[in-house]
Amino acid sequence: MKMIEGHAVIDVPDNVPVWDIDPYNPEILANPLNYYAELRAKGPFAYIPKYGILACGRHKENKEVFSDWERFVSSRGVGLQDFKLGKPWRDPSIVLEVDPPEHGRTRKILMRLMSPKVMRTLADDFQLAADRLIDELLEKGTFEAVTELAEVYPTTVFPDAMGLRACDKRRLIDYGAMVFNALGPDNDLRRKAMATAPDIVPWITEQCLRENLKPNGFGAAIYAAVDEGEITEEEAGMLARSLLSAGVDTTVTGLGSALWCLATNPDQFELLKSDMQLLRPAFEEVLRYTSPVHSFCRTADIDTEVSSIKIKQGTKILCVLGAANMDEDQWPGATKFDISRKPVGHMAMGAGVHGCVGQNLARAEVQAIFTAIANKVDTIKLAGEAVWRPNNAVHALDSLPITFTRK
Numbered sequence: 001m002k003m004i005e006g007h008a009v010i011d012v013p014d015n016v017p018v019w020d021i022d023p024y025n026p027e028i029l030a031n032p033l034n035y036y037a038e039l040r041a042k043g044p045f046a047y048i049p050k051y052g053i054l055a056c057g058r059h060k061e062n063k064e065v066f067s068d069w070e071r072f073v074s075s076r077g078v079g080l081q082d083f084k085l086g087k088p089w090r091d092p093s094i095v096l097e098v099d100p101p102e103h104g105r106t107r108k109i110l111m112r113l114m115s116p117k118v119m120r121t122l123a124d125d126f127q128l129a130a131d132r133l134i135d136e137l138l139e140k141g142t143f144e145a146v147t148e149l150a151e152v153y154p155t156t157v158f159p160d161a162m163g164l165r166a167c168d169k170r171r172l173i174d175y176g177a178m179v180f181n182a183l184g185p186d187n188d189l190r191r192k193a194m195a196t197a198p199d200i201v202p203w204i205t206e207q208c209l210r211e212n213l214k215p216n217g218f219g220a221a222i223y224a225a226v227d228e229g230e231i232t233e234e235e236a237g238m239l240a241r242s243l244l245s246a247g248v249d250t251t252v253t254g255l256g257s258a259l260w261c262l263a264t265n266p267d268q269f270e271l272l273k274s275d276m277q278l279l280r281p282a283f284e285e286v287l288r289y290t291s292p293v294h295s296f297c298r299t300a301d302i303d304t305e306v307s308s309i310k311i312k313q314g315t316k317i318l319c320v321l322g323a324a325n326m327d328e329d330q331w332p333g334a335t336k337f338d339i340s341r342k343p344v345g346h347m348a349m350g351a352g353v354h355g356c357v358g359q360n361l362a363r364a365e366v367q368a369i370f371t372a373i374a375n376k377v378d379t380i381k382l383a384g385e386a387v388w389r390p391n392n393a394v395h396a397l398d399s400l401p402i403t404f405t406r407k
């Protein structure tokens, strides 16, 4: 059996075009729109010889693959590596990288922590922190929105909500970069991110221990499930690790992209200020339009068929969520950022049983920032070039100079 990047190379299925491209090329990762469009134009799937995988870019197939955990499993890894054929770089996540029924047991605990009821108890603190930050940035006038806003806000409110005692913002952000780059091939991006592992991984593991988590946070609530006999002490540490893996990079990226959308679409910002009911749909449109997590893999666990294409057991499928979210068949006028669109069914937070478990928390964070901005900021302008930062699974800004004027 021929292997590439830790998975079996499959033969080209009938009626699937071969596409000689590297989806993990840093230039494509930084500016993926043409790649997204070409992938969709290939049909339901394209075969990528460099990695011996199938990729899908249309909404229909992405939705079908993502929604069917029985045929397209997560337990074999959601990156290029097949966990059935080798040991991953860290112990598999007990919520992301497992299938039902095991998945339900751990997912249930995180769902409870992220309930709308719990979010309501955090809303005032989130708003206070958002108002304070936006006031500070208005004082500055011109600022770097990645380092001074997008990275600052989640690393302020999330560690508090989690109950972390020690909060090293840099390590939290770098761990996110590591976890997401790790989903791709063994390229420069992955190697560079992994080089920080010896420093960061032990630190993360330590923060996840019961004694390092304050009462009242998500961490303590996870350990309460141990006391109820739902999970073991070790599993609690693993669930805390999941929140630290998935809770920082994603929201940092979403916030940066939200600012970019508003700065480059002033008419939409005017609309947002005129109708606060649009705050929520505006963030959904940011998610659709920018897809912070641009792709995730699934592995076919049986021989099956999607859109009349035969898929062999063991096939890695690169689900390009960013491409699905720009599919004109699903979203007429897809290349327009339109906050009145209400893009129900976008793929930015996945779909099916693994759909983002932290979505209420992410929405609460952005809601607070959007509220502060809509109340206090009159205009948002780019003060320089927006630069995107390549990452094997996340489409994020590297630099976003912004000028705010006061209302």
Ligand code: OVM
Binding pocket: 093, 094, 095, 096, 097, 179, 180, 241, 242, 243, 245, 246
């Ligand atoms: C985890 C996790 C969950 C969602 C996303 C993610 C790759 C990690 O459980 O560790 O990023």
